[in-house]
Amino acid sequence: MSNININLPVGQNLDELVALCPFNAIEKTADGLAIGSGCRMCRVCIKRRPEVFSSDAGTAVKKINKGEWRGIAVYADHLHGVIHPVSFELIGKAREMAARTSQPVYCLIAGLDLSNMAGQLLEYGVDKVFAYEAPALEHFRIEPFTAVFENFIRRVRPSAVLVGGTSIGRSLAPRIAARFRTGLTADCTLLDISPGTDIDQIRPAYGGNIMAHIQTPNHRPQFATVRYKIFNAPEKTAPYGEIEYCALDGISLASKIEVLEIKAKEKVRSVEDASAIIVAGKGVKKEADLQMINELAEALGAMTAGTRPLIEQGWFDPRLQIGLSGRTVKPSLIITCGVSGSVQFAAGMQTADTIIAINSDPDAPIFNIAHYAVVGDLYQVVPSLIARIRKGGQLI
Amino acid sequence: MKIFVCIKQVPDSTRVDIDPETMTLKRGGVDSKINPFDLYAIETAVRLKEAHDGQICAISMGPPQSEAALREAFMLGVDDGVLLSDRNFAGADVLATSYALSQGILSLGLPDVIICGRQTTDGDTGQVGPEIAEFLDIPHVAYVRRIVAVEEQSMILEMDMPETIEVVRVSFPFLMTVEKGIFQPRLPSLRRKMATAERQIRRLGLADLPDTDPAHYGLKGSPTQVVRIFPPEHSAGHETWNDTPEALSEKLYNRLGELKFL
Numbered sequence: 284m285s286n287i288n289i290n291l292p293v294g295q296n297l298d299e300l301v302a303l304c305p306f307n308a309i310e311k312t313a314d315g316l317a318i319g320s321g322c323r324m325c326r327v328c329i330k331r332r333p334e335v336f337s338s339d340a341g342t343a344v345k346k347i348n349k350g351e352w353r354g355i356a357v358y359a360d361h362l363h364g365v366i367h368p369v370s371f372e373l374i375g376k377a378r379e380m381a382a383r384t385s386q387p388v389y390c391l392i393a394g395l396d397l398s399n400m401a402g403q404l405l406e407y408g409v410d411k412v413f414a415y416e417a418p419a420l421e422h423f424r425i426e427p428f429t430a431v432f433e434n435f436i437r438r439v440r441p442s443a444v445l446v447g448g449t450s451i452g453r454s455l456a457p458r459i460a461a462r463f464r465t466g467l468t469a470d471c472t473l474l475d476i477s478p479g480t481d482i483d484q485i486r487p488a489y490g491g492n493i494m495a496h497i498q499t500p501n502h503r504p505q506f507a508t509v510r511y512k513i514f515n516a517p518e519k520t521a522p523y524g525e526i527e528y529c530a531l532d533g534i535s536l537a538s539k540i541e542v543l544e545i546k547a548k549e550k551v552r553s554v555e556d557a558s559a560i561i562v563a564g565k566g567v568k569k570e571a572d573l574q575m576i577n578e579l580a581e582a583l584g585a586m587t588a589g590t591r592p593l594i595e596q597g598w599f600d601p602r603l604q605i606g607l608s609g610r611t612v613k614p615s616l617i618i619t620c621g622v623s624g625s626v627q628f629a630a631g632m633q634t635a636d637t638i639i640a641i642n643s644d645p646d647a648p649i650f651n652i653a654h655y656a657v658v659g660d661l662y663q664v665v666p667s668l669i670a671r672i673r674k675g676g677q678l679i
Numbered sequence: 680m681k682i683f684v685c686i687k688q689v690p691d692s693t694r695v696d697i698d699p700e701t702m703t704l705k706r707g708g709v710d711s712k713i714n715p716f717d718l719y720a721i722e723t724a725v726r727l728k729e730a731h732d733g734q735i736c737a738i739s740m741g742p743p744q745s746e747a748a749l750r751e752a753f754m755l756g757v758d759d760g761v762l763l764s765d766r767n768f769a770g771a772d773v774l775a776t777s778y779a780l781s782q783g784i785l786s787l788g789l790p791d792v793i794i795c796g797r798q799t800t801d802g803d804t805g806q807v808g809p810e811i812a813e814f815l816d817i818p819h820v821a822y823v824r825r826i827v828a829v830e831e832q833s834m835i836l837e838m839d840m841p842e843t844i845e846v847v848r849v850s851f852p853f854l855m856t857v858e859k860g861i862f863q864p865r866l867p868s869l870r871r872k873m874a875t876a877e878r879q880i881r882r883l884g885l886a887d888l889p890d891t892d893p894a895h896y897g898l899k900g901s902p903t904q905v906v907r908i909f910p911p912e913h914s915a916g917h918e919t920w921n922d923t924p925e926a927l928s929e930k931l932y933n934r935l936g937e938l939k940f941l
Contacts, residue, residue, distance in 0.1 A: 321742035466902030469804035663924030
């Protein structure tokens with residue numbers, strides 16, 4: 284049930300009230316107004332017309348004992364014997380939050396031949412690594428991995444669990460969050476912790492230019508996924524933690540999924556590893572014009588990438604999509620050409636050392652995060668810049 | 680083969696602004712459409728039906744106007760439409776949404792295959808599919824880019840992983856989330872629009888579900904809470920250059936040199 288109450292004084296313009304809701308959830312009924320199932324509790328109506336709309340802040344809900352849940356856990360993501368670096372970044376964030384609330388930092392790793400990787404995790408300052416080793420865990424399959432994850436949570440009872448927003452993480456985290464009927468906040472771009480161990484989770488919301496601050500106030504553990512390169516990996520330290528190999532007795536490792544074959548994909552140079560990136564946005568009018576963007580990239584020794592609309596038009600390999608639903612990058616230089624700069628896009632690149640944005644619209648949101656806002660037509664500025672770089676090169 | 684497809688109606692535009700004075704959402708046009716990623720799920724279902732026979736049911740949760748998305752699904756080749764709509768479902772997060780959908784699916788009878796798109800364009804989480812599978816206690820396979828074979832009691836699927844393609848066999852019933860490359864979605868057919876205009880969309884409310892406890896749905900059943908919404912922070916200390924294209928490129932060239940990028 285929506286928590287919005289309506290107190291309708293006589294003589295109200297109902298259409299005006301209906302129009303308040305950005306989600307069309309205020310509905311006219313025979314006896315006035317009702318909140319429909321489209322309500323997302325954005326509270327716009329309460330803020331605009333508090334005399335009409337209100338919300339029950341404190342409904343009687345059984346409070347959980349948060350003291351029974353302690354520690355911040357990181358799921359160590361790995362493929363083919365290599366730990367995904369997002370796991371180290373998450374350990375760094377977990378340590379930061381754990382230090383402020385005097386909690387330990389744990390890692391969960393599952394697979395085969397884990398001793399090397401478990402040892403590596405300790406080098407990033409983990410108090411305890413819980414390792415689940417079994418032949419059935421050689422390849423990632425959802426049921427056995429969820430089963431060991433469940434076992435880990437039942438025995439360790441961590442307050443929060445951070446999972447990398449990788450292919451595996453985005454498949455596994457929702458599964459295990461649902462098993463514990465707890466909250467999961469996907470693709471967080473900022474994480475913080477309050478003294479009561481509630482995690483402040485910030486992420487872009489409603490697919491648009493808005494950030495949402497999300498909490499899981501009455502459920503444990505709190506689950507969050509974070510994409511690669513949102514946080515920084517900590518410096519390595521002398522290991523002080525320990526590794527515990529967990530018994531698998533009583534855990535069902537059965538699966539209805541059988542891995543038949545693992546084929547290598549043609550290697551594409553990863554845009555995450557590029558030190559300089561030129562991004563084409565919707566301001567690039569036709570596919571042939573990408574030639575100009577590619578020439579600039581070549582002149583600067585950079586990689587070319589695109590925004591979501593261009594990927595959707597099939598102009599780029601999806602692996603070259605910059606943004607939260609594509610790749611998150613942190614290069615030393617990024618030049619955006621005709622990119623308007625949605626929050627979704629910005630979240631995927633705003634930690635770049637130098638951001639240069641070329642856009643003819645002086646109000647483009649990209650200019651809010653650019654270090655150099657170049658207000659101009661990319662069709663004039665880019666060719667001229669390419670010519671200068673080429674000429675400069677000849678002089679040297 | 681009995682196939683369910685989970686779809687969602689999303690705003691046509693992802694452009695959302697915040698009113699700087701009231702700090703609240705402003706949303707322009709209210710046009711809606713099927714979540715574009717769901718079109719691939721629908722197409723996959725229709726191709727499976729065409730090749731192997733079967734029945735496709737599209738299921739959605741949302742306000743009554745979400746029926747439009749199910750009507751559109753009819754035009755794409757879906758046979759039945761079910762809308763979960765109830766005031767008790769309002770304000771649902773990922774968990775409560777997945778739970779309601781899984782309850783809707785249970786009330787209709789578990790199919791052989793459930794197909795979901797990889798994510799929605801408004802929520803953007805990509806988490807509902809796996810959570811539905813968990814609530815139904817069936818396996819899920821994510822990032823499916825190709826159906827290699829359909830067997831008596833299973834399918835062989837190709838999963839698109841970052842560096843590899845994984846080929847797996849999964850037995851019915853299961854849930855899969857499909858990638859964009861799997862099939863090219865067809866366009867809605869006018870002929871089908873006419874043929875399906877009279878077709879009924881089944882409505883399911885709380886009372887129709889196996890679990891009728893309202894505390895498990897909507898806002899009450901949502902562990903996550905939005906504390907506040909706010910516009911993104913802007914980085915300070917940036918320079919804005921307004922000039923002729925020639926002057927701009929010269930400035931850029933010089934600055935790139937100073938920053939040692941050249």
